[in-house]
Amino acid sequence: MVGTGAAGLALAMPAVRAQGAWPNRPIRLIVPFTPGGSTDGMARIAAQTLQDRLGQTVVVENRPGGNGTVGGIAVAQAAPDGYTFCGSASIQVMARWVMRNPGYDPLADLVPVARTGQGPLLLCMNPALPPGNITELVAAVRANPRGWTFGTSSLGAAGHLATVEFNRMTGLDIPIASYRGTAPAVQDMVAGNIQLMVDPVLAMVPLLRGGRVRALAISQARRSPAAPEVPSAPEAGLPGWEFFSWWGLWGPKGLPAEIVARANAALQEGMRRPEVARRLTDMGIEALAETPEQFAAFIERDVARNAALLRLARFEPE
Missing domain, CATH: 3.40.190.10 (Periplasmic binding protein-like II)
Known part of the structure; x- marks a missing residue:
């Protein structure tokens, strides 16, 4: 009986070690837009943060096209093993409302990991x-x-x-x-x-x-320290014109909760660093540190507001 138990333990241990070893190889962070834009810039800050906190290389891969759907589909179809993430912006969750056939459902096929900033x-x-x-x-x-x-x-x-x-x-x-x-x-x-x-x-x-x-x-009620000479929306004669872009990370559906939690913790800790917060503030960005649950709840509210705006404007998906 002792021998049988020892054999079973020996067989189980490699799986436990493999699971606990994440990440043990480079991670891909797919950005669904071209280099040089705000989404790419924020994704690269997140990639560096993950790399510093997890001790593993994070490779940024730009896959533009289809209003973010080309990169989004690539992440949705990736193995949910913690080695492929999507680094994108608020647009990522709006595919169903602006495209007739986006090819996937970002709300169902991607798992919110962390919202990293807004501006x-x-x-x-x-x-x-x-x-x-x-x-x-x-x-x-x-x-x-x-x-x-x-x-x-x-x-x-x-x-x-x-x-x-x-x-x-x-x-x-x-x-x-x-x-x-x-x-x-x-x-x-x-x-x-x-x-x-x-x-x-x-x-x-x-x-x-x-x-x-x-x-x-x-597009906010006050001026920004990043561009103090630019009038706020009310000063410019557009009171109520308030919009923010926000950025975050997603994984494929089925991503284990423990990996979501570890990636989220790494980003929360990293985005709180004074040097990161200062760098973002200088660019007019507010660093955020939310749980995956808070991020998911925010997405639900944001999508509802934006979908209502598109309906009001009688926008027709392309």
Whole structure:
């Protein structure tokens, strides 16, 4: 009997060790958008945080396309073993509301791990154009409606939703052109192919500092230390225009709860570090540290609000 028990213990131990050893090889963090945008930037901060806390290499892999669905599907189809995560933004949960056939359900097929930060958006314009504030912009658009187009990094992104609300609040109907990420949209705005864009502070402040864009308003009730010269929404004449992009990590459905908990704890601890919080504050981002349960509850509320906005605007999925 003793021999049988010892043999059973010996057979069980490798499985216990393998489970407890996570992570014992490099982790992939798939970013569903192009390099250089706010989603990529926040994902790389999260990747470095995980790497520092878990002691294992975290490789960032950009897989843009389909409003985040190409990368999202890749994560949803990955083995739920803790070696593939999705690092994305608020857009990731909106696929079903902006696409007729997204190919997967991000709410059912991805597991929320942690929300890492949130930040306001900037309403930006090609600096060669004459309007100096929103009142002048509205007048210019009404005088020449065909001369104005908004760009957006992706349908369903915070910038897209804020643009839809801007049109509703101002009574305008400026067309919205969708791009595969922030970088190509910004290139077209700087080139004059589009005139306007709403995107996170994280992505737009460097362009603002370089004189490549002009900012007319920030999508919150107060100014940001990252761009103190930009008027708040109420100051710009848009009280109630409040939108935030937020960023987080997801894993594939079936990811063990203990791995979710360990990854979440690593991110919570890392995002609380003073040097990380200061770095994000300088970029206009508020560092967050929430449990997976808090993140899931937040997603539910955010999706409900944004879906209602799209219905109000009579948005038709593409």
